[in-house]
Amino acid sequence: MATTIPIEAVGADGARRAPHASFEYLSTKKDELVGWARKFSLFPYPFVTACCAMEFMAVSSTPYDTDRFGAALPRFSPRQSDLLMVVGTVTHKQAPILLKVYEQMCEPKWVMAFGACATSGGFYQNYATLLGIDRIIPVDVYVPGCPPRPETVIDGIMQLQDRIARQRHPIVNERF
Amino acid sequence: MSAPAILPSLSVSFPQGAVSHGTFALDIAPGDLVAVVDRLKAQFGFDMLLDVTAVDWPGRTPRFDVVYHFYSTTAHVRVRLKARVAEADPRIDSLVASYGSAGFLERECHDMYGIVFPGNPDLRPILLYEGFVGHPLRKDYAKDHEQPLVPYRSRD
Numbered sequence: 613m614a615t616t617i618p619i620e621a622v623g624a625d626g627a628r629r630a631p632h633a634s635f636e637y638l639s640t641k642k643d644e645l646v647g648w649a650r651k652f653s654l655f656p657y658p659f660v661t662a663c664c665a666m667e668f669m670a671v672s673s674t675p676y677d678t679d680r681f682g683a684a685l686p687r688f689s690p691r692q693s694d695l696l697m698v699v700g701t702v703t704h705k706q707a708p709i710l711l712k713v714y715e716q717m718c719e720p721k722w723v724m725a726f727g728a729c730a731t732s733g734g735f736y737q738n739y740a741t742l743l744g745i746d747r748i749i750p751v752d753v754y755v756p757g758c759p760p761r762p763e764t765v766i767d768g769i770m771q772l773q774d775r776i777a778r779q780r781h782p783i784v785n786e787r788f
Numbered sequence: 789m790s791a792p793a794i795l796p797s798l799s800v801s802f803p804q805g806a807v808s809h810g811t812f813a814l815d816i817a818p819g820d821l822v823a824v825v826d827r828l829k830a831q832f833g834f835d836m837l838l839d840v841t842a843v844d845w846p847g848r849t850p851r852f853d854v855v856y857h858f859y860s861t862t863a864h865v866r867v868r869l870k871a872r873v874a875e876a877d878p879r880i881d882s883l884v885a886s887y888g889s890a891g892f893l894e895r896e897c898h899d900m901y902g903i904v905f906p907g908n909p910d911l912r913p914i915l916l917y918e919g920f921v922g923h924p925l926r927k928d929y930a931k932d933h934e935q936p937l938v939p940y941r942s943r944d
Contacts, residue, residue, distance in 0.1 A: 704917070704934065704935065704936050704937055704938075705916070705917045705937070707936065707937055707938040708937050708938055711938050737931070737932050738924070738931060738932070739924035739929065739931075739933060739934060739935070740924070742936070743934075746941070747936075747940045747941060748938045748939075748940065748941060749941070750941070
């Protein structure tokens, strides 16, 4: 049997208000509040190097629309972004550029390896190709596929959001 | 010169060549390259240099074929030249005086095979990076040998 719990609000003067009155306070945990805010305001930096870019365009635009997850607006400055999406093959010649972009991003920051090449080098194993970006920067979520289906990318974004919501959000950490 | 006429006249001028899959293929000595190319350009109208590359034949002497493809934009005919150069001294004259595009094409061939083109003013790496040791498309370059520019993270 359902029980109705009366909702009661406490005003700034300490007086109790009637249930229909507006809330003056909400109680939550700092990490949950910050995590909730951060997970819905991901600003991706698309580090786009190869054919996965086509799939990135597809998943960003109308039919799939990552805007629904708060991860829409690409920021083409690492300073203004907090999600580094590495889309495509990264070569050894490009690795210093990727590392510099990553280091320029402000904390907090997350990294998505988009597609097989960014994850592991894909089908390349030769003099030119970096076999997975996790050899030089830490990666939070790997999206498989060559290229990934848009649904796979959205699933990756949602898993990253779950992770952001559950993780600690220290005001000051060892790196910042 | 029209397309039907050009192949027979090439065969007359270069009797050691042959038509292969519609392309006139010709093996030449490295020293004859510039003379042959100038003649192809002036006399037969091959006005476009399509590609400069090489083939590595490990164990063969001389080891490398340097391969040139030319195209005539009026007759729509292709010519392939091959010249053999030795591993000890892989040199062949540059074509930058006749074809500007030879600058980049020879640079790439120098990157990948280590062929030296005297006369090319700029043989810096074009696809590879400064500090890369060796020539990755040679058969004796291990296929999984990497030369990373960024130190790898420790995986612990």
